[in-house]
Structure formats: C-alpha cells, structure tokens
Amino acid sequence: MEQIYARTKTIQEDKVSGFCPGCMHGTVMKLIGEVLEEMDLVDKAVCTLGIGCCGLQMDYIAYDNITSPHGRACAVATGIKRSNPDSLVFTYQGDGDFASIGLAESVSAANRGENISVIFINNGIYGMTGGQMAPTTLVGMKASTAPNGRDPKEHGYPMHMCEVLNELTAPVYLERTSCNTPGNVVKTKKAIRKAFQNQLDGKGFSMVEVVTSCPTNWGMDALKALDYIEENMLPEFPLGVIRDR
Amino acid sequence: MSRVFMKGCEAIAEAAVRAGCRFFAGYPITPQNEIPEYFARRMPEVSGTFVQGESEVASISMVYGAASAGTRAMTSSSSPGIALKSEGISYCAAARIPMVYSNISRGGPGVGSIQPAQMDYLQATKASGNGGFEMMVFAPASVQEAVDMTYKAFDYADRDRNPVLILADGVIGTMMEPVVLPEMKTEEEINEIKNAKKVWSCTGHKLDYKNRAWIEPGHWLTSDMQRANEEAEKLYESWKADVMVEEYETEDAEVVITAYGISARIAKSAVNILRKEGIKAGLIRPITLHPFPYDSFDKLDYKKVKAVLDVEMSIPAQFVQDVEIAIKDRCPIHTCLCSGGNIMSRESIIEAVRKIYS
Numbered sequence: 001m002e003q004i005y006a007r008t009k010t011i012q013e014d015k016v017s018g019f020c021p022g023c024m025h026g027t028v029m030k031l032i033g034e035v036l037e038e039m040d041l042v043d044k045a046v047c048t049l050g051i052g053c054c055g056l057q058m059d060y061i062a063y064d065n066i067t068s069p070h071g072r073a074c075a076v077a078t079g080i081k082r083s084n085p086d087s088l089v090f091t092y093q094g095d096g097d098f099a100s101i102g103l104a105e106s107v108s109a110a111n112r113g114e115n116i117s118v119i120f121i122n123n124g125i126y127g128m129t130g131g132q133m134a135p136t137t138l139v140g141m142k143a144s145t146a147p148n149g150r151d152p153k154e155h156g157y158p159m160h161m162c163e164v165l166n167e168l169t170a171p172v173y174l175e176r177t178s179c180n181t182p183g184n185v186v187k188t189k190k191a192i193r194k195a196f197q198n199q200l201d202g203k204g205f206s207m208v209e210v211v212t213s214c215p216t217n218w219g220m221d222a223l224k225a226l227d228y229i230e231e232n233m234l235p236e237f238p239l240g241v242i243r244d245r
Numbered sequence: 246m247s248r249v250f251m252k253g254c255e256a257i258a259e260a261a262v263r264a265g266c267r268f269f270a271g272y273p274i275t276p277q278n279e280i281p282e283y284f285a286r287r288m289p290e291v292s293g294t295f296v297q298g299e300s301e302v303a304s305i306s307m308v309y310g311a312a313s314a315g316t317r318a319m320t321s322s323s324s325p326g327i328a329l330k331s332e333g334i335s336y337c338a339a340a341r342i343p344m345v346y347s348n349i350s351r352g353g354p355g356v357g358s359i360q361p362a363q364m365d366y367l368q369a370t371k372a373s374g375n376g377g378f379e380m381m382v383f384a385p386a387s388v389q390e391a392v393d394m395t396y397k398a399f400d401y402a403d404r405d406r407n408p409v410l411i412l413a414d415g416v417i418g419t420m421m422e423p424v425v426l427p428e429m430k431t432e433e434e435i436n437e438i439k440n441a442k443k444v445w446s447c448t449g450h451k452l453d454y455k456n457r458a459w460i461e462p463g464h465w466l467t468s469d470m471q472r473a474n475e476e477a478e479k480l481y482e483s484w485k486a487d488v489m490v491e492e493y494e495t496e497d498a499e500v501v502i503t504a505y506g507i508s509a510r511i512a513k514s515a516v517n518i519l520r521k522e523g524i525k526a527g528l529i530r531p532i533t534l535h536p537f538p539y540d541s542f543d544k545l546d547y548k549k550v551k552a553v554l555d556v557e558m559s560i561p562a563q564f565v566q567d568v569e570i571a572i573k574d575r576c577p578i579h580t581c582l583c584s585g586g587n588i589m590s591r592e593s594i595i596e597a598v599r600k601i602y603s
Contacts, residue, residue, distance in 0.1 A: 044449040046449060059465070064457050065459060067340075068310075072332075075299075078270075078310060079270065079314070080311065080314045080447055082268065084448050088449070
C-alpha cells in the first residue's frame with residue numbers, strides 16, 4: 001500500500017508530549033516540522049523559543065534550538081540571523097512572551113525589518129504559570145490574576161499584535177490564523193510556509209499569529225475550548241491576511 | 246605593530262575587532278558611547294554586524310543569539326545598563342555561551358553619576374545575575390591593558406564557554422593614551438574559530454536526534470541542573486591558574502596599598518613618592534579581580550607589614566571584602582575612599598600612608 005502520510009521526523013520519536021490534552025502547541029509544532037521537511041530546510045533551521053509552554057518543545061524537536069530569556073526571542077533571533085544569514089531563523093512565542101514582557105523586542109525587531117519569521121501563539125492566557133491574565137485575555141475572561149474577569153476599566157482591552165505591527169512600515173507579512181478546524185490548520189501551515197519563504201527570499205519580517213486554546217487554564221474540556229475559540233476568540237481576533245507585501 | 250594614540254573606549258572596540266569579534270549590540274549610555282559608535286563605523290569594514298539594540302536587555306539577548314551561533318560577540322555598557330544586562334549575562338553563563346562585555350563603570354547606585362567610579366565591584370565579581378554563576382573579571386589600569394585584556398578575553402571566553410567581563414571605569418574609557426594594537430586576526434583564523442564551535446552552535450545541523458544544537462540556559466530535571474552547576478563549579482575552580490596580579494615594591498614593604506584599575510595606577514605613583522620619602526610602601530594590584538590573587542597577600546611578611554591600605558573609588562568600600570578574606574586578620578586594614586564620580590587623589594593616598602607609618 002502506498003504511504004501517503006507519515007509523522008514528521010522533526011519531532012523526536014522517543015519523546016512523550018508534555019502538552020495538556022487539547023493544547024495546540026503540538027499541532028503547530030507538527031506543522032512547522034512538516035513545512036521544514038517539505039521545503040528541505042531542516043538542516044538550516046534554528047528555532048528561538050520563548051519562555052512558557054511554548055518552550056516545552058525544546059525537548060521534542062530535532063532541529064537546532066535555543067531558549068531565549070522571557071520575551072527576548074526576537075532579539076536573540078536578530079543576533080543569530082545577522083551573524084549567520086544562511087540559517088532559517090524563527091521564533092516560537094506565546095502571548096505573554098511576545099506581547100507582554102517582550103513587547104519592546106517584538107516591535108523593535110519588526111520595525112527594523114529583521115529577516116526572521118515569528119510564530120506567535122495567542123491563547124489569551126499564561127499557560128505554564130497557571131492561568132494569569134495576558135495582554136490578549138478577552139474582556140470578561142477570568143484569569144487567576146483577574147478573578148472577576150478582565151475589566152477594561154482596570155486592565156484595558158485585548159492587544160491585537162497583527163494590527164499593532166501593521167502600524168509599522170517594515171514588516172512584509174502579517175497573518176492571523178487558527179487551529180480550531182481542519183481547514184484552519186491547513187491555512188496555518190500555508191501561512192508558516194509563506195513566512196519561511198519570505199525569509200529565504202530576503203524580504204524581511206514575517207509574523208503568523210495563531211489563535212489557539214488553553215483548555216486547562218480556560219477551565220473547559222478540549223471540545224468546548226474549540227467552541228470558545230469560534231464564539232469568543234475569533235470575533236476579537238479576526239482571521240486573515242493583515243499584510244502581504 | 247603600530248603605536249597609536251587612542252581613547253580607551255575606542256581602543257577596547259578596536260581590540261575586539263582585531264580579536265575577531267564580528268557582532269556587537271549595545272545601547273547608548275555615558276561614559277561608554279564611543280564603544281558602540283566605534284563599532285558602528287568599524288564593523289561594516291570587516292563584514293561584521295553592529296546593531297543598536299532597543300535596550301540593554303535586548304542588546305545582551307542579541308549577543309546571546311550571535312554567540313550561540315558561533316560568532317565572537319560583544320556588548321558594552323555602564324553601571325545601570327549593566328544591571329539591565331544581568332538577565333542575558335546569566336543566560337549566557339547558564340548555557341555556557343562565550344561572549345565578552347565591558348562595564349565602563351560610573352557612580353551609583355541608581356542612575357548615579359556619569360563620572361568614573363568603582364562601585365560595581367561586588368556586582369562584577371560575586372553576583373552579575375541570578376543563580377550563582379561566576380566569570381573571569383579583568384580590571385585594566387591603562388588603555389594598553391584594556392586593549393590587551395579585551396583581545397585575550399575572547400580566547401578565555403571560548404576556552405571556557407563562559408562570559409568574560411572587562412571591568413573598567415570612566416577614566417580608562419575616556420582617557421587617551423598611546424597604545425600598541427594587537428595583530429588583526431585573519432578571515433581564515435576567524436572562520437576556524439567559528440567552525441570549531443559548529444558541534445554545539447545554533448547554525449543548523451543534519452536531521453539527527455543526537456546531533457542537534459540545543460542551547461540550554463536551564464534544565465527541567467533537577468539532576469541535570471545540579472550536574473550543570475557542578476560542571477560550572479569545576480570550571481570556576483580551574484581559574485586559580487589564571488590569576489594575574491602586579492606586585493610592586495612589596496618585598497620589604499611596611500605599608501601595602503591594594504587597589505585595582507585606575508585607583509591602582511594612582512596608588513602606584515603614590516608608592517614612588519613615598520619611597521623617595523623613605524617610607525617603605527608597596528602595592529598589590531589584582532589584574533584579575535576574579536579569580537582574586539589571594540596568594541599575593543599570603544606572600545607578605547607580616548612581621549614587617551604595619552597595615553594594608555585599601556584604596557578604591559567606592560563608598561562604602563567593596564573591594565575591601567576580598568582584601569579582608571586575603572589578609573585573614575594578619576594585620577590591620579585601613580581604607581582610603583572616594584565615591585560618587587570623584588576620582589581618587591594621589592595626595593589622599595600619600596596622606597593615609599603617612600598616617601599609618603607614623
């Protein structure tokens with residue numbers, strides 16, 4: 001029988017995933033790996049990991065990786081890419097990492113037009129530390145540090161990173177996708193491929209924001225989390241290509 | 246080798262370029278702005294990279310990235326900026342990433358003063374970030390020494406896979422002196438250095454689970470973390486062989502001055518004047534602050550030594566804490582201090598020694 005699908009070799013075979021049931025980090029990790037293999041980039045790849053659940057994959061992925069100080073992934077990636085332009089350098093960061101503690105590094109790297117690719121995982125909450133409020137937490141959404149839910153009077157509103165970066169001149173590609181349906185998973189893969197191709201073409205800064213779930217800290221099962229994405233996250237974070245130059 | 250007249254900061258930058266440094270990221274802060282400015286001009290000439298980071302925090306992270314990719318990399322700042330860099334310095338030490346940075350230190354604490362000071366001694370030698378890591382720390386007393394140390398620092402960093410600190414002060418950084426610059430490393434030499442790091446550096450590897458580069462500034466398993474700490478400890482112990490110190494007129498000395506950096510240079514001229522007066526003064530000048538030259542203090546003849554005079558530009562005194570460990574109560578320790586950006590005066594040192602002597 002013809003084999004039409006195989007697990008990506010970029011995830012080590014003997015490793016057991018530490019991600020929670022329903023977590024989408026594994027899905028995005030798989031997509032990145034498949035794209036790297038399809039584009040024959042595995043031996044050029046350097047993944048710059050953020051701190052938080054996003055960093056858990058350091059133990060699983062089979063290509064070069066470096067753990068950045070919390071929020072500094074875009075600065076670390078700048079150093080790697082500038083000193084080794086032949087590498088395919090991408091960051092993999094959550095919302096706390098990319099949009100809160102690393103806001104200066106993220107915006108500045110985008111503003112310099114660094115020739116790197118950013119995979120930004122937005123699930124509206126801090127995962128690893130146990131469900132604290134993120135800059136992307138929805139209004140009314142409960143978090144361990146906003147026990148009555150995010151209140152705009154006290155906490156402001158969710159931050160839209162694609163739109164924030166769209167104010168800058170230098171970035172070439174900004175797209176928001178999700179992994180809540182098979183169709184959206186396919187679109188996410190396509191977006192990752194585009195972000196990597198842009199880097200190969202020397203075009204500059206690309207970011208794919210992936211709206212994902214955190215069933216554990218959202219306090220719901222994996223299937224309900226999918227509904228929550230559709231009903232609550234996506235109206236706040238609409239999917240689509242924000243910029244493609 | 247040519248002799249040129251250069252400002253300390255610029256000479257440090259040129260020495261780094263000659264040592265094969267091909268990546269520099271930094272953020273403006275007085276009194277070290279000439280370092281990033283020099284690199285901004287110089288790096289394009291040698292196909293290197295200069296990035297003005299958005300902050301000190303970002304700059305050290307860029308250096309962490311570049312050095313993790315095998316490139317000789319450097320950053321620089323001054324006291325409050327160095328405090329901000331402590332995050333990335335700790336990451337480099339944890340992940341065993343070789344890099345060099347300089348602190349052209351100024352008065353403190355807080356934003357302090359922009360004038361020269363030696364108020365970062367304990368931060369530099371004991372705790373430059375979280376987690377109890379250690380680094381070799383060099384303290385130049387002239388522009389020439391700053392050049393030589395910076396050049397060598399990259400070799401030590403690569404040998405140990407560990408950060409190295411050049412702790413200078415605003416005097417060394419902004420003073421102009423004649424210097425002999427070291428040989429410029431050739432492109433072949435620089436490539437050879439980079440290629441030697443291929444095994445562990447983040448430059449991309451063939452798909453092979455065992456051979457990927459994995460830069461780990463921490464560990465999930467406590468057993469792995471402890472093992473990394475133990476390996477680091479072995480490295481730190483090995484530095485005893487790398488101690489550098491200047492012992493000046495100490496053999497028959499009755500008053501031994503001890504100082505580092507610019508204070509030591511001023512103290513040395515005080516020793517010469519005191520000797521002419523018939524006062525048997527001497528000087529112990531640690532060149533490496535870490536490892537500290539404890540042996541030099543053991544060699545003193547405590548039947549002759551009336552006291553040791555600690556001279557430093559810090560109030561309260563900090564360097565004196567290591568001097569106390571070195572002296573082990575074998576003689577009294579006096580201090581001669583200034584701080585806040587005031588530069589040590591030779592007269593105050595001479596006065597302090599005369600007082601002890603009488």
